[in-house]
Amino acid sequence: MLAYKFLRPGAVGPFSATPWPAPADGGPGAWVRATAGDRALCAAGVHACDVDDLPFWMGEELWRVELEDPVERRRSKLVAPAGRLVARVGAWDEAAALAFMDATVDHIRETDTGGYMTEAEIFCVGDAGRSDPFGNAALSTMIAVEAAERAGGLDAVRAERRRQAAWLAERLRLTSG
Amino acid sequence: MDGPAEIRCHQIVEIVTDYFEGALDEADRTRFEMHIVVCRGCENYLQQMRVAAATAEDVPAEEPDPQQMAELVDAFRGWKRRTLEER
Amino acid sequence: MTRGTVVDPALRDDAETVAALRDGDEAVFVALVRSYQSLMLRVARGYVRDSRAAEDVVQETWLAMLDGIHRFEARSSLKTWLFRILVNRSITRAMKDRRQIPFSALAPDDEAGGPTVDPDRFLPADHPRFAGHWAAYPADWSALPHDRLMSRETMAAVKDAIEQLPERQRAVIALRDIGGFSPEEVCAALDLSDGNQRVLLHRARARVRAVLEVVLEVEA
Numbered sequence: 001m002l003a004y005k006f007l008r009p010g011a012v013g014p015f016s017a018t019p020w021p022a023p024a025d026g027g028p029g030a031w032v033r034a035t036a037g038d039r040a041l042c043a044a045g046v047h048a049c050d051v052d053d054l055p056f057w058m059g060e061e062l063w064r065v066e067l068e069d070p071v072e073r074r075r076s077k078l079v080a081p082a083g084r085l086v087a088r089v090g091a092w093d094e095a096a097a098l099a100f101m102d103a104t105v106d107h108i109r110e111t112d113t114g115g116y117m118t119e120a121e122i123f124c125v126g127d128a129g130r131s132d133p134f135g136n137a138a139l140s141t142m143i144a145v146e147a148a149e150r151a152g153g154l155d156a157v158r159a160e161r162r163r164q165a166a167w168l169a170e171r172l173r174l175t176s177g
Numbered sequence: 178m179d180g181p182a183e184i185r186c187h188q189i190v191e192i193v194t195d196y197f198e199g200a201l202d203e204a205d206r207t208r209f210e211m212h213i214v215v216c217r218g219c220e221n222y223l224q225q226m227r228v229a230a231a232t233a234e235d236v237p238a239e240e241p242d243p244q245q246m247a248e249l250v251d252a253f254r255g256w257k258r259r260t261l262e263e264r
Numbered sequence: 265m266t267r268g269t270v271v272d273p274a275l276r277d278d279a280e281t282v283a284a285l286r287d288g289d290e291a292v293f294v295a296l297v298r299s300y301q302s303l304m305l306r307v308a309r310g311y312v313r314d315s316r317a318a319e320d321v322v323q324e325t326w327l328a329m330l331d332g333i334h335r336f337e338a339r340s341s342l343k344t345w346l347f348r349i350l351v352n353r354s355i356t357r358a359m360k361d362r363r364q365i366p367f368s369a370l371a372p373d374d375e376a377g378g379p380t381v382d383p384d385r386f387l388p389a390d391h392p393r394f395a396g397h398w399a400a401y402p403a404d405w406s407a408l409p410h411d412r413l414m415s416r417e418t419m420a421a422v423k424d425a426i427e428q429l430p431e432r433q434r435a436v437i438a439l440r441d442i443g444g445f446s447p448e449e450v451c452a453a454l455d456l457s458d459g460n461q462r463v464l465l466h467r468a469r470a471r472v473r474a475v476l477e478v479v480l481e482v483e484a
Contacts (some may be wrong), residue, residue: 188394216397239301250293
């Protein structure tokens, strides 16, 4: 099954610092496998995203990954015994992250009832925002969700996550499954 | 998980090792990771703790002191003699 | 640079090692000593503090191991058993030398709890917006050149930091991060619950991190 995964620069796992082998010779990278004794790589399996999960896990590099069966659907992530990198989603770059952040800040501005624009302005606007495009884009997802919760509760939170995912899917031309 | 991650930075830094050791349950692990995604400070701290563990790994071992080694070998030979005598 | 503990490949199988010792195989004994002596001294020094006393304790431990080898049943691993003897001897010697019970060596809980990061590094609880967040982010060490991390100065600082730790934190980080012991092996060797072991490891690593921060972030 194909899915997506955010990684740190150099295709490094964001929490375990596991290096993910890059695709080579036109083929996918080597399999990365979760093993029972390896606490660094979650023993339950390798994690990945489908399009709806992406806003939770925003990072510097976005990759298309192949997951080995059986793939388990959990809240906000997919879990599989192994995964391998298929291709980099080159469209996800600093410019895209900054555009995402701008769109998210615009949305906060339009819907905020709890003063969250103050935070958005501190971290996600102008030079401050640009000082760390990927980090602040990720932060904007959270500020937007907090603002949504204040404005409209859980329904608004879900809608905001869908908006974030839809934005990414359209901009990056992502497909599900 | 639909709501925002509620855990704060000063709490994150106290459960970093629990995270590394796989001691957090699924819900807490997800909350922890989601915080790391949106917080550069805690991401850097996680990396720093990882470096601390890895650097300790590279503290060089000291070769056994030759005098102590000689004493131990003597003691071993003595023990061996006694043991063989008893058997 | 060699890793902190390199165990002789000939010692991989406990059953074979024990059989060889019982047979009086000196080469195996020497290999065992070379593999663990350094780590044993490091742990012992945490309890007795004095180098000479630590050497005595380690020598005694080897002899005790030999004396007990015929009775040894493989209920624990050889190295776990070896370090249990070491720690018991270290505590006994520390008590004898100080003529008082070192409570920190015997207490079931960790030494005084409390945050492992200076609370001043976070915004206070009454901050209107960002209570509990970093006041200033810790630095990104992934950008540091590798030889800065591996420099003599860094190594010396880390070694020193470990040596300053209270005995059980020192023992845990030495066995885990220098010795490569598994969490279960450390719990067995030091008679700790999993939770205790984790708390001690956490506090020890937090201390090493703090020391590294000082060393690495000095302006060149």
